[in-house]
Amino acid sequence: MATKLDPKQITLVATFVSAGVANGASGWMIVGGKLKKIPPRGIKQLQAVSQMLNAADAVGNARLAAQLQQTAIEVANEAVH
Numbered sequence: 001m002a003t004k005l006d007p008k009q010i011t012l013v014a015t016f017v018s019a020g021v022a023n024g025a026s027g028w029m030i031v032g033g034k035l036k037k038i039p040p041r042g043i044k045q046l047q048a049v050s051q052m053l054n055a056a057d058a059v060g061n062a063r064l065a066a067q068l069q070q071t072a073i074e075v076a077n078e079a080v081h
Contacts, residue, residue: 016028016029016030017029017043018038020038021038021042021043022043024040024041024043024044025040026038026039026040026042038079039079042079043079045075045076045078045079046076046079048075049072049075049076049079052068052069052071052072052075053068053069053072055068056068056069056072
C-alpha cells in the first residue's frame, strides 16, 4: 500500500542556492545543513515535484494520486542526486 503524502507537510528549505541553480543550470544548494549538488534542470524538476504533489491532492482518484506521489518522489530523488 502506498503511503499518502500530504504536500502541505513537505517543505524544502535551502539556506543557500548557487547562481547556477537559480538560473536552471547545475550548482549547489544547502538543504538541512547539508551540501547538495544539483544537476542541470534540478530546480525545474523540484518545481515539477511540487506540481505533481498538488495534482495528487486534487485528482480525486486514490490510485492515480498514489502514482503521482510515487513519481514525485522519484523525480525529487533524481533532482538532488
